[in-house]
Amino acid sequence: MSTLRVAVEPVPDEHLVGAVAETGGSVVPLDQARVLVWVGGPDGFPDLPDTVEWVALSTAGIEGFVDAGVLDDTRIWTNASGFYAAGVAEHALAMLLGGTRQIVRSAKTRWAKDLVDPAVRTLRGSTVAIIGAGGIGRELTPLLKACGATVLAVNRSGRPVDGADITMAADRTDEALAASDHIVLAAPDTPETRHMIDDRTLAMLKPHSWIVNVARGPLIDEAALYRALTSGVIGGAALDVTDPEPPAVDHPLFDLDNVVITPHVANPAGRLTAEMAPHLAENLRRFTAGEELLALVRAGQGY
Template identity: 80%
Template sequence: MTTDAHAPSTALPLRVAVEPHPDRHLVAAVQRVGGSVVPLAQAQVLVWVGGPDGFPALPDGVEWVALSTAGIENFVAAGTVDDSRLWTNASGFYARGVAEHALALLLAGTRQVVRSARTRWAKDAVDPAVRSLRGSTVAIIGAGGIGRELTPMLIACGASVLAVNRSGRPVGGADVTMAAERTREAFSRSDHVVLAAPDTPETRHLINDHTLGLLQPHSWIVNVARGPLVDHDALHRALVAGTIGGAALDVTDPEPLPRDHPLFDLKNVVITPHVANPAGRLTEEMAPYLTENLRRFMAEREMLSVVHAGRGY
């Protein structure tokens, strides 16, 4: 539930600023609940489409800030998030599309699509390396919204799912759910790993020389979360040595990687340019969730995706 401090202070219509530009999908989301889109100085709610750069000084009347990104680490680092109002992010809003991309990357690796595309009918080399997801175990690290969407997709491919989340609370459909302190055990029990965790001090360089050594020579790592979860130098060493089978990255650190980064030259690596959640569809995907949160805000009900700045997400 929202607290008294975060309850709407005036009757309808709810006054919402959509900044820095009045995106049509988000404006329509406000109008669907009978709200009015107003300048920031008059707003109870700010819907912010962008990063911390250019974030405005907030009038006292703003009771809730709705961020359009799932990750808030840059806002926290910039000191933007305060404790005098409610903050939400877009965690889970884009989960289905990101889960689709994660599955596509995993299949592109295990089925040797990437390697085949870079060669000319190299059947003798490619054929022995092709693996099926049937009978494999896939660990989802950070099994929140993306994990819940990805789990049935993996099951449909015949894989078993080992979910890892902060609390260890069971994830529907997963064969096993583990708390975050058992992450290394999850690595040692898995064929492949999908990273869907936030970027926090605890997850920074979660993929490192030690954890890579817990995997198998056929294992693929898929990162659709945050670039800093992976130590890219350690990853390169493991790929060259054959410690793991390959890596598929939609996010990197830095982003983008330098054009001469050695990961680009490896045949068992695929890098997509942070398109698991395409920017062109971001506000369209966010709009129905914003409408639902606006309804909850007006009714003083529990909100979706409330930010916990102390956790970094």
């Protein structure tokens, strides 16, 4: 059996080069490769030689590649969907607890006990909906269950999510919002999900509800979110993503004591390739064995 030839571009990252070596492959220039591991965005994406049969993207979101017309139907494409799920789930839980336990408001005020104390809530006995319950949802579910929450998972198909108390198909999202105390957004950015959280859907939530977004900024209409936050329609918002990124320095959401915004660090860049490496190694093994790859891109669905 010939050695699998893999290009790691635009920079031969040590973790990904190590994954190639671990599976018996060799790192070669792009014009000699059967596989391209692309550690970057759509800008600067190279023209692919006919020898490349599979492109492994290092990002979970592919909307930029779709918009740039990079994807084709002549070769296999994978993204990193699910590869970073454990870290993103941990971040989502931290943000939700920071909101419900009023850590966010406490950090933005000075010993405002009369304001903070009545608003402190527990996840025990609450219902948390995960909208877009794929890899992140599977990792987040046991964390929420350990905190005593009931987990309501929403995914495209309605296929049961391991550990979730209830799973609903995406066409029942309104029902899930109305039944939940808190919401975690983990869905891809597609035409169907853009501004899925707007004035109408925010009105379905509860005055104590926190909404956490660790997915994509365009899922939320931020003007509608601001209205809901300042009028008491919901309790708070924790955002690791915004639209656009970065937000303007004078964005009004920064001024609210029931909002926390982290700078898209649920999956920190410094750990990206280390987190991706074991999944790449498994996919290289599968490719060599002729098995179906993990995280196959479905360009027609936008992810």
